[in-house]
Amino acid sequence: MRAKLVRGRFFDDRDGPTSPLVIIVDEKLAHRFWPNQDPVGRRMYRPTDLNNLIAVNERTRFLTVVGVVHDIKLADLVEGNGAVGSYFYPLSQDTSRGLTFAIRTATDPAALATPVREAIRSLDRELPVFDSQTMEERTDKSLISRRSPVMLSVSFGSSPAASCSAPPVRSRCARACRVSCSPSARPIRPC
Secondary structure, eight states: OOOOEEEEOOOOTTSOTTSOOEEEEEHHHHHHHSTTSOOTTOEEEEOSOTTOTTOOOTTOEEEEEEEEEOOOOOSOTTOOOOSSOOEEOOGGGOOSSOOOOOOOOSSOGGGGHHHHHHHHHHHOTTOOOOOOOOHHHHHHHHHHHHHHHHHHHHHHHHHHHHHHHSOOOOSTTHHHHHHHHSTTOOOOOOO
């Protein structure tokens, strides 16, 4: 994903399953929790009680910030990036969640789906692989929430223009059409 490191370091071999727990945060989260301070070396924890997010108990896992990256849009291109920010764990220290990864290729990305699926299956036949899409497909899907209103606006906006560019219809309502298309249009009065 080419995350740009702002401060600290990326994950490396020091961050194994038996090493102290580490985390990388984005600038938004760093600014929220440590404004005007260097977050590298600071500690945070993963809440264990969803009903009490500030509770610290014997199951609480503390993590040390080892790096800060620029804000990254994780879900889609138009997301607000959340109110708090994003954080990242090394896979070797947190295998409890799903894994999403991207593959950069110089060839047709869709052609890689089957070989990648087979390679993962050769490692673990029980591991489900799903939602395989090219970045172009993900981008298109991500922007649909923006494209739909634009397309509707264009189509609704072009309808009156198209109907007004047609020869005038001789009826009681023809005047309303001409008035509504005029740049200096006054409110339309019913026919």
